[in-house]
Amino acid sequence: MGGLKEVRIRIVSVISTQQITKAMKMVSAAKLRRAQDAIVRLRPYASKLTEIMQNVSQSSEVSGGNPFTKVRPVNKVLIVAIASNRGLCGAFNSNIIRTVNKMLREQYAQQHSAGNVKVLCIGKKISDYFSKNKKLFLDQRNDVYNNLDFEHVSQIASFLMDEFAKETFDKVVIVYNQFKNAAVQYVTQETLLPLQPPTEEATGKGAKAKADYIFEPSIEEIVDELIPKTIRTQLYKAILDSNASEHGARMTAMNKATENAGDMLKELRLSYNKARQAVITREILEIVGGAEALKG
């Protein structure tokens, strides 16, 4: 039976694939933990920043003159799509692509048909997809993931703020996978620019935290300092979330792949053993038949 050898080769190849997926799962689990730590470390900074922002906005009308809070009629839109540099993580990248395409079709259809929507890609997989569409594609920032820290993300945020202030875009939206847990990610879109002032929580907290602050050098300068920080932090948070989601998604995908390889191995081993037994039975029959013939 010729199938015997083929089955054996397939078993060996499935085993080695399973080892790879198992290793990738473990690597992702370790990276996920690190990515989650980064989110946890950012949390106090982000919450204190909103707190100070609220305290400041109680003492004065914040949104007045700052260029980043100015709401303009939305003619030109920039979508910042945050995905990953690597594949093998389930529907992680395609979910983002699908959402961006949906936004182009529905939410920003008017601007899109006028050619006023651009996409800034963070992550190689999504850049590969959108770079084919020259009209849509603005640029990519795939190198952030090589060295994911606040400084690199700040550079992107500064670029976005500059473009917004120059009125190249009237609205900047970020699309990313929000991290829920290792198995669940939500595709989320948030408006990065113009910045929405913190409203609903500010009213609830207002009564107790009201203090007579000394503003040094002046309230305007502090607001000018705080607003870019808030924007940077928001972007950084989105990228960290996306990074954690990526590892989570990969971990789940690889876990599934390992399981599937296990199932496949079981079936292959069964058919291998069946084939092996058939060969043995046939050989015995031949021997017995041969012996019978010699006797007679």
Add this chain to the structure above:
Amino acid sequence: MLLEIITPDKKLFEGEVSSVIVPGKNGKFQMLNRHAPVISALKKGKIKIKTSQGVQQFDVNGGVVEMQKNKIIVLAE
């Protein structure tokens, strides 16, 4: 008074201090116990703090400081 120095990547310092000197936009200033509530922008420079264990220094690249109810929060970069 209580001091917290937080950066986006980690918490640099948390604890009781007796004096804090920060590089304000318009020049260095010191905050002692029961300083009036203040919010200030910071420029690049050094934060000097005095604790019961001695003096410590942190380099910052700008940031914001808030003092309120004898608690100081520094958001540094």
